[in-house]
Amino acid sequence: MSVLSILAGPLTGWQIDPAADPIQSAVLNAIRLPRTILSALVGAALASAGAALQGMFRNPLADPALIGVSAGAATLTAFAIVAGPWMGLSTTSAVATWSLPIAGFLGGAVTTLIVMQLAQRGGGTDVATMLLAGIAVNAMAGAMTGLMVFAADDAQLRDITFWSLGSLGGATWAKVAAVSPLIIPCIVILPLNAGALNAFLLGESEASILGVDVEKLKRRIVVLSAMAVGAAVSVSGVIGFVGLVVPHLVRLANGPDHRTLLPCAAIYGATTLLVADTASRTIVAPAELPIGIVTAAAGAPFFLLLLGRGRRGGEI
Amino acid sequence: MMMDADRVSVSIAGKSLLSQVSLQLRAGELLAIAGPNGAGKSTLVHVMAGIQGPSSGAVTLEGVDLRDWRSIDLARKRTVLLQSSELRFGFSALEVVLLGRTPHRGGGRSHDDYEIAAAALEIVDATHFADRDFRSLSGGEKQRVQLARCLAQIWDVDLHRPRYLLLDEPTSALDLKHQEHILTAASSYASRGAAVLAILHDLNLAARFADRIAVMCNGCIEEIGPPDAVLRPDLIRSVFGVDVKVIDHPHQRAKRHLISLGTTV
Numbered sequence: 332m333s334v335l336s337i338l339a340g341p342l343t344g345w346q347i348d349p350a351a352d353p354i355q356s357a358v359l360n361a362i363r364l365p366r367t368i369l370s371a372l373v374g375a376a377l378a379s380a381g382a383a384l385q386g387m388f389r390n391p392l393a394d395p396a397l398i399g400v401s402a403g404a405a406t407l408t409a410f411a412i413v414a415g416p417w418m419g420l421s422t423t424s425a426v427a428t429w430s431l432p433i434a435g436f437l438g439g440a441v442t443t444l445i446v447m448q449l450a451q452r453g454g455g456t457d458v459a460t461m462l463l464a465g466i467a468v469n470a471m472a473g474a475m476t477g478l479m480v481f482a483a484d485d486a487q488l489r490d491i492t493f494w495s496l497g498s499l500g501g502a503t504w505a506k507v508a509a510v511s512p513l514i515i516p517c518i519v520i521l522p523l524n525a526g527a528l529n530a531f532l533l534g535e536s537e538a539s540i541l542g543v544d545v546e547k548l549k550r551r552i553v554v555l556s557a558m559a560v561g562a563a564v565s566v567s568g569v570i571g572f573v574g575l576v577v578p579h580l581v582r583l584a585n586g587p588d589h590r591t592l593l594p595c596a597a598i599y600g601a602t603t604l605l606v607a608d609t610a611s612r613t614i615v616a617p618a619e620l621p622i623g624i625v626t627a628a629a630g631a632p633f634f635l636l637l638l639g640r641g642r643r644g645g646e647i
Numbered sequence: 648m649m650m651d652a653d654r655v656s657v658s659i660a661g662k663s664l665l666s667q668v669s670l671q672l673r674a675g676e677l678l679a680i681a682g683p684n685g686a687g688k689s690t691l692v693h694v695m696a697g698i699q700g701p702s703s704g705a706v707t708l709e710g711v712d713l714r715d716w717r718s719i720d721l722a723r724k725r726t727v728l729l730q731s732s733e734l735r736f737g738f739s740a741l742e743v744v745l746l747g748r749t750p751h752r753g754g755g756r757s758h759d760d761y762e763i764a765a766a767a768l769e770i771v772d773a774t775h776f777a778d779r780d781f782r783s784l785s786g787g788e789k790q791r792v793q794l795a796r797c798l799a800q801i802w803d804v805d806l807h808r809p810r811y812l813l814l815d816e817p818t819s820a821l822d823l824k825h826q827e828h829i830l831t832a833a834s835s836y837a838s839r840g841a842a843v844l845a846i847l848h849d850l851n852l853a854a855r856f857a858d859r860i861a862v863m864c865n866g867c868i869e870e871i872g873p874p875d876a877v878l879r880p881d882l883i884r885s886v887f888g889v890d891v892k893v894i895d896h897p898h899q900r901a902k903r904h905l906i907s908l909g910t911t912v
Binding site for chain 1: 696697698718719721722723726727729732733734735736737738739742743746747749750754755756800
């Protein structure tokens with residue numbers, strides 16, 4: 332509901348007399364509105380994927396960024412930016428609009444699969460190994476992104492820098508159209524697995540005793556999360572902590588039941604990113620702060636707080 | 648109507664954990680498994696649960712190989728209480744029990760599911776902490792809640808719809824009173840038409856509540872039969888290395904009671 336009200340607010344405010352000021356109406360239609368929708372989509376994607384991955388890893392600290400999804404997506408996206416022109420694609424062409432989300436998805440999926448594979452221990456996913464593998468994959472992806480930076484020309488360098496800090500500044504209708512088919516199905520399908528994810532929290536063996544096809548569920552969650560996060564990263568860059576913090580806040584309010592958690596995480600994720608984006612545009616106006624800085628500055632202390640609480644509770 | 652392990656062997660990384668074990672678990676009975684640590688008791692339960700595939704041999708449920716059952720149909724018929732279950736997320740005890748209804752139509756949300764969960768909590772004497780965060784419970788309380796979850800999963804038992812309850816050390820964390828309580832519940836569940844298999848370390852509990860006892864050692868079943876026939880000093884000595892004296896139970900004439908006399912030299 333908050334998403335709707337935020338969307339409706341500026342709409343009704345701007346369009347009282349659209350004919351009177353064509354510039355304002357153009358700003359709204361070509362810049363503000365796609366940016367608002369893209370923020371909501373990206374926020375919903377990150378928070379849904381975060382919630383689902385935390386359930387799948389049975390660890391409240393699993394975050395798409397922490398286990399390498401975002402870094403992998405960023406690496407392949409950077410590759411697509413730099414190598415695109417070599418392969419005859421202009422970064423402004425329609426093909427490029429599509430190639431970046433697809434590159435992001437592939438990067439996210441591959442890194443997640445690598446991390447999951449490395450963390451397999453005796454039929455289960457070992458959480459400590461998973462986090463360590465995530466660090467290694469992050470470092471590797473960082474090196475490869477660095478290589479892309481090295482190979483990039485000035486314009487590409489700017490693009491990559493923006494990506495690594497996160498920004499919704501380049502939002503266009505074309506980008507909204509490109510990521511919607513990847514993000515919206517994920518947000519819709521992930522909650523359909525809520526019951527199975529709930530059983531999964533008891534443990535993999537327990538879930539299979541309860542009739543959950545454990546391997547199929549894991550594959551489905553990984554693919555959907557990688558799709559959503561990869562697409563989000565490809566248009567907005569790496570925006571940390573939304574996938575970690577938002578599911579936590581929802582759990583604090585509503586408990587860990589995925590049937591409410593997943594839809595609520597999507598809604599609150601969208602809201603959070605809209606607020607963060609507004610902050611990023613207004614804090615240093617007329618300049619614009621990369622949104623990744625805003626979410627990290629707000630999210631990192633929260634993460635530390637969670638770590639502290641988890642350690643006292645003997646959870647980590 | 649039974650669960651049948653036929654010449655089941657399991658070896659992992661070259662080490663044989665079970666060799667040629669055959670066991671039939673019948674509807675209406677409580678079968679206890681006893682044996683020293685590392686005898687293969689848990690492995691047998693895992694194989695019968697379908698969590699662990701046998702290296703050779705087969706487990707059939709009602710005549711159909713476990714591997715050929717649809718997992719959802721299996722989940723409505725049999726459940727397993729595993730030894731250690733950790734939960735990092737803040738479900739209440741009642742919500743944990745409701746997870747047992749996952750394979751059923753209500754999925755843990757219907758009115759029936761809540762009634763079943765409440766009744767299951769009542770059986771394990773956990774009603775008074777139903778609303779507490781599962782993570783804050785003691786080891787024994789957690790064990791009782793997990794058992795309630797298992798009961799809720801296969802609640803609708805009767806003579807025409809047998810259910811299979813496999814318990815890996817259900818009493819390991821329980822105090823004296825709740826050991827009695829849980830095994831009374833398990834044996835009354837068996838008498839309603841369920842097949843109950845429980846790993847028990849306390850031979851006296853096994854002697855009182857089990858219809859049959861299987862004594863395992865080194866991946867084999869040494870002996871299986873009614874408590875009277877199995878709980879003999881010579882068998883206990885050869886399997887556990889402990890001397891026992893067997894006496895009649897003071898109040899239950901048909902039951903036996905074991906008194907440990909210390910380890911054999």
